[in-house]
Amino acid sequence: DVSCNCKLKCSQNVSKDERKCMFEKFWEIGSFKRQNAFICGLVQRNEIKQRRPRKEGGLLRGGSNKYFLKSETGISVPVCKRYFLQTFCLSDGRVTRALKKSIAGNSPGEDLRGRKGCPSRKIPDDETNYVIEHIGSFTCYESHYTRVQNPNRKYLSDSLNIRKMYSLYIEKCKSVGRIPVKENYYRKVFNTKFNLHFYVPKKDTCKKCDTFKIKNSNPELNEVEKKQLQVDHEVHLRKAELARSCMKEDANSAKTNPETYVCSIDLQKALPFPVLSVSDAYYKRNLYCYNFGIHDMEKDLGYFYVWDETKGSRGAQELSSCLIKHLKTQANNNKKVLIYRGPCTGQNRNIKMTLALMRFIQSDETNIEVLDQKFLVSGHSFLPNDSDFGSVESAAKKKRFVPTSTLVQYHVDLSPHQKVYIV
Numbered sequence: 012d013v014s015c016n017c018k019l020k021c022s023q024n025v026s027k028d029e030r031k032c033m034f035e036k037f038w039e040i041g042s043f044k045r046q047n048a049f050i051c052g053l054v055q056r057n058e059i060k061q062r063r064p065r066k067e068g069g070l071l072r073g074g075s076n077k078y079f080l081k082s083e084t085g086i087s088v089p090v091c092k093r094y095f096l097q098t099f100c101l102s103d104g105r106v107t108r109a110l111k112k113s114i115a116g117n118s119p120g121e122d123l124r125g126r127k128g129c130p131s132r133k134i135p136d137d138e139t140n141y142v143i144e145h146i147g148s149f150t151c152y153e154s155h156y157t158r159v160q161n162p163n164r165k166y167l168s169d170s171l172n173i174r175k176m177y178s179l180y181i182e183k184c185k186s187v188g189r190i191p192v193k194e195n196y197y198r199k200v201f202n203t204k205f206n207l208h209f210y211v212p213k214k215d216t217c218k219k220c221d222t223f224k225i226k227n228s229n230p231e232l233n234e235v236e237k238k239q240l241q242v243d244h245e246v247h248l249r250k251a252e253l254a255r256s257c258m259k260e261d262a263n264s265a266k267t268n269p270e271t272y273v274c275s276i277d278l279q280k281a282l283p284f285p286v287l288s289v290s291d292a293y294y295k296r297n298l299y300c301y302n303f304g305i306h307d308m309e310k311d312l313g314y315f316y317v318w319d320e321t322k323g324s325r326g327a328q329e330l331s332s333c334l335i336k337h338l339k340t341q342a343n344n345n346k347k348v349l350i351y352r353g354p355c356t357g358q359n360r361n362i363k364m365t366l367a368l369m370r371f372i373q374s375d376e377t378n379i380e381v382l383d384q385k386f387l388v389s390g391h392s393f394l395p396n397d398s399d400f401g402s403v404e405s406a407a408k409k410k411r412f413v414p415t416s417t418l419v420q421y422h423v424d425l426s427p428h429q430k431v432y433i434v
Contacts, residue, residue, distance in 0.1 A: 015090075015091060015093065015094045017091040017093075017094070019089055019090055019091055019094075021088075021090040021094040022089055022094070024088050025080055025082070025088055025090065025094075025098075029080075029083070030080075030083055030098050032083065033080060033081075033098055033099070034098060034099060034100065037049065037099050038099075039399065044118065044119065047105075047109040047112075047119030047120055047318050048118075048119045050099075050101070050105075050106055050109050050110075050119070051109055051110060051113040051119050053078065053079050053081065053087075053095070053101070054076050054077070054078055054079075054106070055076070055077040055078075055079065056074050056075075056076060056110070056114065057074055057075050057076070057077060058074050059073075059074055059075065063351070066140040070207060073114070076092070077089060078090050078091065078094075078095035078254060079094055079095075080094075080095065080098060088271070091231075097199065108120065118223055118370075133194060134192060138189075138192055139200065141189065142180070142192060142196070142197055142200045142263075143200060143204055144181075145176075145180050145183060145208070146176065146200065146201055146204075146205060147205075149167055149168075149171070149176065150168070150295065150296050150297070151165040151167050151207060152165060152166055163206050164206050164207075164208060165206065165207055166207070166208050166209065167207055167208070167209050168283070169209055171209060172209060173197070173198055174194075175200055176197075176201075177197045177198075178193050180197060199344075205221060210212075214327060217251075217389070217390025218389065218390055219244075219247050219389070219390060220244070220247070220248075220390060222275065223240055223243065223247070225242075226240055227240050227241070227270075229303070231338070233384060237303065250388050251387070251390075251391035252383070253390035254386075254387045254391070255387065255391070257385065258351050258385070258387070261273045261308070261349050261351075261385075262308035262309070265308055265309040265349075266309050269345075270345055270346040270349070271345060271346070271347045271348075271349065272307075272309070272338075272341070272342035272345040272348045272349070273307075273308045273309060273348075273349045273351070274305050274307050274308060274337075274342075274348075274349075274350060274351070275305070275306045275308065275351040275352065275394040275395055276303070276304065276305050276306075276330075276334060276350060276351075276352050276359070276396065277303075277304055277352065277394050277396035277397065277400070278301065278303050278304070278325060278355075278358055279301070279302040279303075279304060279351060279396075279403070280400075281299040281300070281301060281320075281325075281401040281405075282299065282300055282302065282403075282404075283297035283298070283299055284297065284298050284299065284300045284319065285298075285431065298319055298320065298321070299319070299320050300317060300318065300319045300320070300391070301317070301318055301319070301323075301325045302316070302317050302335045302403070303315070303316040303317075303325075303329075303330055303334075303402070304316075304317050304396040304399055304400060305333075305334070305337050305396075306394065306395040306396050306399060307341065308395065311378070311395075313395070313396070313399040314337060314341075315399075316333040316336075325358065326358070326363075327358060327359075327361050327363035327364045327367075328363060328367075330358055330359070330364065331363065331364045331367035331368070332367075334350075334364075334367075334368070335367065335368070335371050338371070338377065338379065339376065339377065342379065343376075343377050343379070344378055345377060345378070345379060346378065346379065346380050346381065347380065347381040347382075347383070348379050348381070348382045348383070349383050349385060350382070350383070350384050350385065351385050351386075351387065351394065351395075352384065352386060352387075353386070353387060353389075353392040353394065354386050354387065354388070354389045354392060359386070360386060365384070368382055368384070369402075
């Protein structure tokens with residue numbers, strides 16, 4: 012509502028319901044041109060009857076305007092300009108422009124916004140396409156863990172960022188004689204035209220724990236259902252804690268019992284080789300090497316079995332062959348072997364790995380009598396191997412050039428001095 016204190020007493024002559032009805036009828040017209048014609052029909056233009064003397068060069072008013080609101084009975088009620096504008100929720104500029112065209116004998120006008128053609132400051136499509144082409148030239152890959160939740164998301168190398176990509180873009184523009192766009196526009200294209208992220212290694216979260224947390228926050232659940240969720244979550248956490256307690260007990264027993272060998276196994280994420288800082292390396296596909304880690308819990312010593320993707324894949328066959336080779340050299344004289352691992356089905360928890368180990372202990376190549384595989388709870392499977400891999404990955408970030416050409420020497424160079432690994 013508008014509190015009008017003018018001499019026309021607008022709020023007393025026009026009720027609130029009448030103003031609402033006028034407002035709805037005006038905006039039901041729809042057409043911008045017809046709305047302007049309607050506005051001009053409610054404004055009466057009067058010529059100036061008497062002018063006061065002014066200084067030379069001063070602007071002279073062409074006339075005065077009187078504003079009216081037409082009621083349902085057809086009576087035109089005079090109102091002030093403020094009351095008129097707020098009744099229809101109009102700006103002063105729109106009414107002024109419509110009246111100027113009407114006074115000049117022209118049509119009140121259409122909505123010309125966005126019809127002036129290409130703005131002078133707009134970046135040409137050719138420049139935008141060149142930025143898109145440059146961003147698309149970087150090698151990207153899919154994440155193994157978020158493929159289901161984000162099927163279209165891809166990841167760039169964690170050694171890259173938008174600032175570095177823009178620097179490479181400037182170098183490329185200079186080499187071909189183009190004028191580069193601003194960095195903020197480059198960022199805008201990156202954020203709006205692509206679904207790319209820079210991969211930063213983070214600890215995995217437990218899928219079940221996240222599910223319990225989401226369900227528990229549902230306001231539609233009653234107290235009984237929430238209590239059952241809390242019980243299920245507590246059981247899940249106790250299972251995870253029990254598995255970790257068993258791993259600690261077995262690791263301590265291996266130090267006192269010479270006939271028992273306890274180890275944990277895991278596969279590190281694929282590492283690029285070699286690590287180069289040359290700009291051309293960002294546009295090429297790297298050779299990746301695989302590292303299968305076995306951690307001896309008795310000696311607190313990590314073993315790395317390294318190969319590149321041209322020598323083999325990272326499936327159950329390759330991992331089982333590495334594990335059997337390790338058992339032959341490090342645990343062949345032990346009677347009992349305990350192996351802790353994560354719940355990954357494709358690499359660890361599958362029939363191929365089990366059959367390979369069964370064939371090994373049944374052969375005459377070893378003295379092992381019992382081989383026990385133990386799997387930690389999914390989402391809570393932090394192994395000593397993760398600490399080994401973290402040390403290697405931290406060292407890899409600090410090395411931008413590897414002068415050697417062998418993968419073994421590559422991992423030896425990445426191994427920090429405070430920890431010892433056997434590669």
